[in-house]
Amino acid sequence: MDEQPRLMHAHAAVGMSGHPGLSQHIQDNTGANDGDGRKQDIGDILQQIMTITDQSLDEAQARKHALNCHRMKPALFNVLCEIKEKTVLSIRGAQEEEPPDAQLMRLDNMLLAEGVSGPEKGGGSAAAAAAAAASGGIGADNSAEHSDYRAKLSQIRQIYHTELEKYEQACNEFTTHVMNLLREQSRTRPISPKEIERMVGIIHRKFSSIQMQLKQSTCEAVMILRSRFLDARRKRRNFNKQATEILNEYFYSHLSNPYPSEEAKEELAKKCSITVSQVSNWFGNKRIRYKKNIGKFQEEANMYAARTAVSATSVSTHGSQANSPSTPNSAGSAGSFSMSNSGDLFMSVQSLNGDSYQGSQVGANVQSQVDTLRHVISQTGGYSDGLAANQMYSPQGINANGGWQDPTTPSSVTSPTEGPGSVHSDTSN
DNA sequence: TGACATGATTGATA
DNA sequence: TATCAATCATGTCA
Numbered sequence: 001m002d003e004q005p006r007l008m009h010a011h012a013a014v015g016m017s018g019h020p021g022l023s024q025h026i027q028d029n030t031g032a033n034d035g036d037g038r039k040q041d042i043g044d045i046l047q048q049i050m051t052i053t054d055q056s057l058d059e060a061q062a063r064k065h066a067l068n069c070h071r072m073k074p075a076l077f078n079v080l081c082e083i084k085e086k087t088v089l090s091i092r093g094a095q096e097e098e099p100p101d102a103q104l105m106r107l108d109n110m111l112l113a114e115g116v117s118g119p120e121k122g123g124g125s126a127a128a129a130a131a132a133a134a135s136g137g138i139g140a141d142n143s144a145e146h147s148d149y150r151a152k153l154s155q156i157r158q159i160y161h162t163e164l165e166k167y168e169q170a171c172n173e174f175t176t177h178v179m180n181l182l183r184e185q186s187r188t189r190p191i192s193p194k195e196i197e198r199m200v201g202i203i204h205r206k207f208s209s210i211q212m213q214l215k216q217s218t219c220e221a222v223m224i225l226r227s228r229f230l231d232a233r234r235k236r237r238n239f240n241k242q243a244t245e246i247l248n249e250y251f252y253s254h255l256s257n258p259y260p261s262e263e264a265k266e267e268l269a270k271k272c273s274i275t276v277s278q279v280s281n282w283f284g285n286k287r288i289r290y291k292k293n294i295g296k297f298q299e300e301a302n303m304y305a306a307r308t309a310v311s312a313t314s315v316s317t318h319g320s321q322a323n324s325p326s327t328p329n330s331a332g333s334a335g336s337f338s339m340s341n342s343g344d345l346f347m348s349v350q351s352l353n354g355d356s357y358q359g360s361q362v363g364a365n366v367q368s369q370v371d372t373l374r375h376v377i378s379q380t381g382g383y384s385d386g387l388a389a390n391q392m393y394s395p396q397g398i399n400a401n402g403g404w405q406d407p408t409t410p411s412s413v414t415s416p417t418e419g420p421g422s423v424h425s426d427t428s429n
Numbered sequence: 430t431g432a433c434a435t436g437a438t439t440g441a442t443a
Numbered sequence: 444t445a446t447c448a449a450t451c452a453t454g455t456c457a
Contacts, residue, residue, distance in 0.1 A: 236435070236436045236437065236452065236453045236454065237436080237453090237454080238434085238435065238436075238453095238454060238455080239435090239436080244435095259445090259446090277437090278436075278437090280445080280446090281436060281437060281438090282435090282436075283446095284445090284446065284447075284448095285435070285436070285437090287446085287447085288446095288447065288448065288449090289434095289435090292448095
């Protein structure tokens with residue numbers, strides 16, 4: 001036990017020599033001529049501090065109060081702060097020195113690229129476009145899906161910013177609270193402004209980890225949304241009945257050369273509420289499947305032939321009708337054909353293809369369609385095979401190699417009446 | 430649940 | 444670059 005005072009005195013001596021702040025402070029407060037008194041003071045204070053834990057709570061409280069009011073207290077706190085600075089805090093500080101977080105940077109970059117963080121304008125749409133481009137480029141065709149994607153991305157963005165705001169608010173509040181607390185405590189224990197500053201840094205780092213979690217969750221949400229958006233592209237939806245009928249009508253009415261021009265595709269796409277690519281896909285599939293199994297499609301071909309015939313009859317009966325303008329029937333007509341559902345479409349398609357609509361030919365065509373209709377009716381009961389069926393809708397355009405005649409030539413340009421396999425010539429028998 | 434239908438995708442080709 | 448041909452993946456129906 002006797003050792004303690006000696007140690008304390010030694011410590012005080014070290015403090016005096018090692019911490020000019022204290023000696024300076026003492027000199028400032030007590031004057032230079034009172035050396036022995038100063039040493040005694042310091043020794044007393046340190047002894048009181050060292051023995052305070054051995055005392056009862058009440059005694060300790062009283063001693064603490066006395067110490068707090070002691071004139072040497074500021075100087076002592078200065079010394080203790082410096083000791084802390086040079087030992088614990090410096091070590092901790094060294095440990096806390098971290099390189100910039102690469103993961104956080106990655107998250108930031110991704111959120112910026114996805115349009116979640118950063119300037120809002122065009123963020124979502126740009127990201128949607130990027131997603132579309134990454135998936136093979138569907139452009140404006142899937143505007144509905146894009147808008148859905150944008151809406152969901154916007155939702156994520158909103159949630160992210162709300163949470164970020166909350167986080168920043170909480171961080172600021174907590175920082176202020178801790179700073180106030182530390183300032184308050186600095187009256188009773190040695191806390192330097194630098195230490196408070198460091199503590200603020202620690203709090204910010206802790207909150208940064210929360211922020212990173214938020215960013216991570218947001219990134220995950222964006223990735224899920226993105227993958228769902230991209231997956232949706234592959235999801236097949238059957239076209240509605242009307243669209244299929246429009247496409248089939250065009251196909252069978254251009255059977256000799258079922259290669260719609262770009263304009264025709266656009267018109268069909270508009271009419272069917274599908275994309276041009278879908279029209280191309282449909283015709284690609286149809287051509288192949290028709291060619292592979294003509295017999296199977298014969299019934300369908302007859303049905304559409306009958307329809308067109310009925311439409312033609314209707315035209316001849318009622319004269320020109322606004323709702324059913326004549327359209328080309330490259331499969332067998334002389335270039336003018338009436339379609340019940342899409343007459344105006346084919347009218348425009350025809351003109352786009354370079355055909356001229358010749359009203360005077362309608363009468364002749366109508367006769368051929370009526371013949372077709374009669375043929376269909378007479379054949380009620382179905383065909384036994386594809387060959388029999390070809391009497392009506394033969395694959396006249398298909399050449400020996402199994403392909404249609406020059407696909408680049410619009411069907412309506414070639415005069416079907418000149419073709420040996422035209423429906424017109426076939427059915428007129 | 431399996432067979433078939435059908436829209437989409439992909440690689441080859443002219 | 445459009446088309447073909449094969450194939451995949453999903454929808455539909457009995």
